[in-house]
Amino acid sequence: xxxxxxxxxxxxxxxxxxxxxxxxxxVEDGYVEDIVEQAGALLLAYxxxxxxxxxxxxxxxxLEDEHGRIVARLRIxxxxxxxxxxx
Numbered sequence: 089x090x091x092x093x094x095x096x097x098x099x100x101x102x103x104x105x106x107x108x109x110x111x112x113x114x115v116e117d118g119y120v121e122d123i124v125e126q127a128g129a130l131l132l133a134y135x136x137x138x139x140x141x142x143x144x145x146x147x148x149x150x151l152e153d154e155h156g157r158i159v160a161r162l163r164i165x166x167x168x169x170x171x172x173x174x175x
Contacts, residue, residue, distance in 0.1 A: 090116065090117055091114050091115065091116050092114065092115055092116075092117070092153060092154060093112060093113075093114055093153075093154045094112070094113045094114070094115055094123055094151050094152065094153055094154075094159065095110050095111070095112055095113070095151070095152045096110065096111040096112075096113055096123075096126075096127040096130055096131075096149060096150075096151055097110050097149060097150055097151075097152060098130060098131050098134045098135075098146040098148070098149040099146050099147075099148055099149070100144075100145075100146055100147055100148065101148070103150075106134070106144050106145065106146040107144060108134050108146055111130060113126065113127070113151070120151075120159060120160065123151060123160075124151065124160050124162070124172060127149050127151055127160070127162060128149070128162050128170040128172075130149065131146060131148075131149040131162055131164065131170055132164070132168060132169075132170060134146050135147065135164055136167075136168075146164075147163060147164045148161065148162065148163045148164075149161070149162045149163075149170075150162070160172055161173045161174070
């Protein structure tokens with residue numbers, strides 16, 4: 089199996105608008121769902137950070153592959169919950 093580099097990007101409406109750092113992630117073929125769970129946890133952590141003003145908290149995240157293609161999109165679905173949405 090080959091490992092692939094992914095990037096988790098959390099934002100409000102466009103990448104970079106919430107000031108969240110892009111986080112690298114690595115996944116083997118067939119294990120994208122594991123990274124989706126980790127990306128969702130990161131999105132929740134950023135969105136629930138008590139020291140972040142509400143207008144800067146991200147509501148959306150996506151996973152990009154090494155070619156810049158979006159592999160998965162996530163959004164906040166309520167307190168402590170996220171959902172995967174269609175690309």
